[in-house]
Amino acid sequence: MTLDSKVPSGPLAEKWDSHKFASKLVNPANRRKHTVIIVGTGLAGASAASSLGELGYNVLSFCIQDSPRRAHSIAAQGGINAAKNYQNDGDSIYRLFYDTIKGGDYRAREANVYRLAQVSVNIIDQCVAQGVPFAREYGGQLDNRSFGGAQVSRTFYARGQTGQQLLLGAYQSMQRQVAKGTVKQFPNREMLDLVLINGQARGIIVRNLVTGQLERYVADAVCLATGGYGTAYYLSTNAVGSNVTASWRAHKRGALFANPCFTQIHPTCIPVSGDDQSKLTLMSESLRNDGRVWVPKNKGDKRRAADIPESERDYYLERKYPSFGNLVPRDVASRNAKQVCDEGRGVGETGLAVYLDFKDAIQRLGHDVVAARYGNLFEMYEKITGEDPYTVPMRMYPAIHYAMGGLWVDYNLMSNVPGLHVLGEANFSDHGANRLGASALMQGLADGYFVIPYTLAHYIAGTKVEKVTTDHDAFKEAETNVQDRINRVLAVKGTKTPRELHRQLGRLLWDDVGMARNEAGLRKALATIPKLREEFWQNVAVPGDANNLNKNLEYAGRVADYLEFAELLALDALTRTESCGGHFREESQTPEGEAQRDDANFSYVSAWEFQGVGKAPILHKEPLVFEEVHPSQRSYK
Amino acid sequence: MKIHLKVWRQAGPAAAGQFVNYTADNVSPHMSFLEMLDVVNEGLIRKGEEPIAFDSDCREGICGTCGFMVSGIPHGPEPHTTVCQLHMRKFKDGDALTLEPWRSKGFPVLRDLIVDRSSFDRIIQAGGYTSVNTGGAQDANAILIGSNTAEAAMDSAACIGCGACVAACKNASAALFTSAKITHLSLLPQGQVERSTRVLNMVERMDMEGFGSCSNEGECEAVCPKGISLRNIATMNREYWKAVLTS
Numbered sequence: 032m033t034l035d036s037k038v039p040s041g042p043l044a045e046k047w048d049s050h051k052f053a054s055k056l057v058n059p060a061n062r063r064k065h066t067v068i069i070v071g072t073g074l075a076g077a078s079a080a081s082s083l084g085e086l087g088y089n090v091l092s093f094c095i096q097d098s099p100r101r102a103h104s105i106a107a108q109g110g111i112n113a114a115k116n117y118q119n120d121g122d123s124i125y126r127l128f129y130d131t132i133k134g135g136d137y138r139a140r141e142a143n144v145y146r147l148a149q150v151s152v153n154i155i156d157q158c159v160a161q162g163v164p165f166a167r168e169y170g171g172q173l174d175n176r177s178f179g180g181a182q183v184s185r186t187f188y189a190r191g192q193t194g195q196q197l198l199l200g201a202y203q204s205m206q207r208q209v210a211k212g213t214v215k216q217f218p219n220r221e222m223l224d225l226v227l228i229n230g231q232a233r234g235i236i237v238r239n240l241v242t243g244q245l246e247r248y249v250a251d252a253v254c255l256a257t258g259g260y261g262t263a264y265y266l267s268t269n270a271v272g273s274n275v276t277a278s279w280r281a282h283k284r285g286a287l288f289a290n291p292c293f294t295q296i297h298p299t300c301i302p303v304s305g306d307d308q309s310k311l312t313l314m315s316e317s318l319r320n321d322g323r324v325w326v327p328k329n330k331g332d333k334r335r336a337a338d339i340p341e342s343e344r345d346y347y348l349e350r351k352y353p354s355f356g357n358l359v360p361r362d363v364a365s366r367n368a369k370q371v372c373d374e375g376r377g378v379g380e381t382g383l384a385v386y387l388d389f390k391d392a393i394q395r396l397g398h399d400v401v402a403a404r405y406g407n408l409f410e411m412y413e414k415i416t417g418e419d420p421y422t423v424p425m426r427m428y429p430a431i432h433y434a435m436g437g438l439w440v441d442y443n444l445m446s447n448v449p450g451l452h453v454l455g456e457a458n459f460s461d462h463g464a465n466r467l468g469a470s471a472l473m474q475g476l477a478d479g480y481f482v483i484p485y486t487l488a489h490y491i492a493g494t495k496v497e498k499v500t501t502d503h504d505a506f507k508e509a510e511t512n513v514q515d516r517i518n519r520v521l522a523v524k525g526t527k528t529p530r531e532l533h534r535q536l537g538r539l540l541w542d543d544v545g546m547a548r549n550e551a552g553l554r555k556a557l558a559t560i561p562k563l564r565e566e567f568w569q570n571v572a573v574p575g576d577a578n579n580l581n582k583n584l585e586y587a588g589r590v591a592d593y594l595e596f597a598e599l600l601a602l603d604a605l606t607r608t609e610s611c612g613g614h615f616r617e618e619s620q621t622p623e624g625e626a627q628r629d630d631a632n633f634s635y636v637s638a639w640e641f642q643g644v645g646k647a648p649i650l651h652k653e654p655l656v657f658e659e660v661h662p663s664q665r666s667y668k
Numbered sequence: 669m670k671i672h673l674k675v676w677r678q679a680g681p682a683a684a685g686q687f688v689n690y691t692a693d694n695v696s697p698h699m700s701f702l703e704m705l706d707v708v709n710e711g712l713i714r715k716g717e718e719p720i721a722f723d724s725d726c727r728e729g730i731c732g733t734c735g736f737m738v739s740g741i742p743h744g745p746e747p748h749t750t751v752c753q754l755h756m757r758k759f760k761d762g763d764a765l766t767l768e769p770w771r772s773k774g775f776p777v778l779r780d781l782i783v784d785r786s787s788f789d790r791i792i793q794a795g796g797y798t799s800v801n802t803g804g805a806q807d808a809n810a811i812l813i814g815s816n817t818a819e820a821a822m823d824s825a826a827c828i829g830c831g832a833c834v835a836a837c838k839n840a841s842a843a844l845f846t847s848a849k850i851t852h853l854s855l856l857p858q859g860q861v862e863r864s865t866r867v868l869n870m871v872e873r874m875d876m877e878g879f880g881s882c883s884n885e886g887e888c889e890a891v892c893p894k895g896i897s898l899r900n901i902a903t904m905n906r907e908y909w910k911a912v913l914t915s
Contacts, residue, residue, distance in 0.1 A: 160805035304698040308703065
């Protein structure tokens with residue numbers, strides 16, 4: 032198989048415009064005759080559903096939540112980047128492109144990233160027109176912040192609830208199309224299989240999570256916008272319902288999975304407090320704009336923060352990275368936190384935390400300004416920990432946050448399976464090995480509002496599809512496949528809960544495929560995961576049946592998929608012996624302990640082809656070609 | 669800590685429900701309320717019994733998925749807090765708590781503590797948006813909006829659609845939810861074009877869904893996890909009568 036990225040020729044800045052012009056169009060009168068399935072209603076899925084509905088396609092939208100408004104994009108706090116240069120501080124499309132490529136440690140496609148930077152400006156216009164209440168200056172213009180790893184202020188925000196407001200904007204647009212009849216929404220549905228006919232993605236099998244019935248839906252094309260796979264680690268900042276199932280089942284039907292080892296660990300999360308914890312809560316990295324990160328200079332210093340004098344504090348990010356200071360990118364901040372904790376200088380009961388201190392900011396700006404900027408985050412922190420961050424520094428520790436890897440897509444956001452498009456976090460394309468802050472919202476909306484309406488039209492206009500109904504044998508086969516798997520889960524009647532097995536898997540991944548990885552650990556993980564999978568199929572406990580609302584059954588199905596996916600994650604991390612971005616191989620570091628890339632051997636996308644559970648997948652490589660920027664060692668000193 | 673729970677169990681939408689007693693042992697004060705229920709459920713699953721069905725997703729108080737009555741109060745006793753963010757340190761050893769689903773004609777029970785809130789989607793479908801298609805929007809800074817106006821709109825837009833307001837109201841009114849969206853959009857220049865039709869259509873839909881009228885008790889505001897103010901309802905009423913009189 033050769034991977035054709037379909038990147039258009041021509042100068043970087045003109046590729047998207049010329050590609051749009053070269054793309055085929057679907058006549059407005061014909062659009063309603065074409066059905067498009069969109070799975071997932073986060074920023075990518077909801078914006079795609081509303082945009083395609085507005086164009087007149089017959090859109091079927093599915094989500095596992097009880098309403099599309101609850102997709103996990105809603106939890107994004109900090110903001111959304113756009114190259115507006117409203118602040119006159121030297122920003123431009125090229126600079127946003129450059130920062131994103133560099134931040135991704137030169138493991139993303141130039142053309143995709145440039146397009147992302149180009150359409151970023153349209154996103155802000157669109158969202159404002161929808162009534163998204165972005166923060167404003169007193170003169171009425173939009174306010175911006177500088178955000179994780181950027182030296183310009185290009186981040187637009189709505190308090191600490193930017194994701195919520197952007198998602199509600201997209202959701203409301205989508206509801207408008209639901210009222211018009213162009214979009215039909217199917218909440219409480221979980222996609223459990225992809226249906227291929229003549230090699231094309233033509234439908235899905237979903238389980239109605241309320242009635243338990245399996246349902247079949249047919250379309251001309253399928254878009255997956257089902258988010259990332261961070262919950263494979265059990266504890267993460269993702270919603271407890273976020274999962275890899277839709278992507279994984281598409282992978283099992285032939286879609287290549289790219290760069291699964293590129294996982295992002297977010298540096299500022301509330302530390303783990305106990306064994307029964309179900310998730311980790313992120314504190315927006317916008318906090319690093321005004322908060323200062325420190326630990327005691329001396330090992331094992333157990334004094335209260337207030338009792339440690341300035342001279343005995345180590346503001347290690349400011350010390351090591353004078354030009355970026357507390358605003359270094361996420362991977363760098365996370366690794367440094369791990370490093371100081373490994374040295375025995377961590378704080379709090381467990382010693383697995385660093386301080387994020389607002390004392391100086393409150394002195395400089397006053398209590399009210401700090402409260403206006405971060406009030407809701409401080410409140411959330413206090414609710415969870417019982418401590419008041421206005422008086423006691425926050426305790427922070429890194430946690431799994433975002434998946435840069437995902438299903439492989441070409442420039443048109445189409446996977447190697449014709450008709451199967453993948454949007455947002457579920458695809459691999461734009462963030463390389465590390466995502467910059469405030470770029471996930473940008474990518475989700477770019478894909479849904481401004482890319483897929485063009486590229487999907489090109490696919491539909493240029494592709495012949497057979498007229499089929501859901502009685503086609505391929506639907507029967509897929510439904511039987513899904514039903515069998517559900518029956519198998521219910522038939523085990525073991526004694527271990529899905530949560531126990533998931534927690535075991537999560538701990539293993541965090542220890543051996545987490546912030547720092549090495550060959551021995553990865554080999555250990557690869558040996559242990561199949562045993563855990565075996566244990567699942569021997570001993571999982573799922574009471575009740577499949578014919579009604581059964582949360583534990585849903586969960587068990589997802590855990591079974593994590594147990595297959597985790598092996599690919601570890602294998603990808605093992606074969607990539609370089610360090611890059613969020614993937615840190617201990618064997619590959621600079622003398623200062625920074626990630627050491629190996630461009631001569633690893634400047635490619637790893638795209639894995641499924642061969643069967645427990646069988647070695649086939650690795651396909653898409654070489655990364657850099658025509659505009661010259662890959663260099665990232666330095667934030 | 670030990671917590672005694674009396675939980676509403678109902679096998680399906682048409683089934684009769686009943687209260688069943690459970691005890692949560694070894695509850696740590698650091699746990700969230702839902703983590704406490706997770707542990708109770710783990711025990712039930714190990715015994716081969718069906719766990720208590722409750723819904724949750726983000727577990728950080730923003731998605732609006734979770735929510736049930738904790739001893740008569742939506743989301744429990746802590747103000748401005750969803751039940752996923754309610755921590756067991758707010759309770760004491762030996763407490764007895766009653767857990768029930770939202771009770772309203774507009775929110776039929778699906779199973780145990782889970783209700784169907786699709787009526788809220790239909791209220792938004794009736795007009796909770798600005799009718800702008802993708803593409804063609806003017807430059808974002810061409811629309812000037814004062815900081816105070818943007819902040820006020822944000823106050824209303826912060827609603828998470830959890831349904832606690834309906835559950836707390838003796839009339840099961842959805843006025844707080846509906847008015848929050850109406851207020852958000854009527855404050856902003858982008859919402860002006862459809863200002864009248866929006867309020868008329870959304871209020872009509874709210875009534876059609878079987879939600880009751882507002883009689884200004886203010887219980888909705890008291891339990892709202894996001895502190896959405898009762899003033900939104902006053903705004904909605906003003907907008908409504910203005911629209912009726914001018915249309």
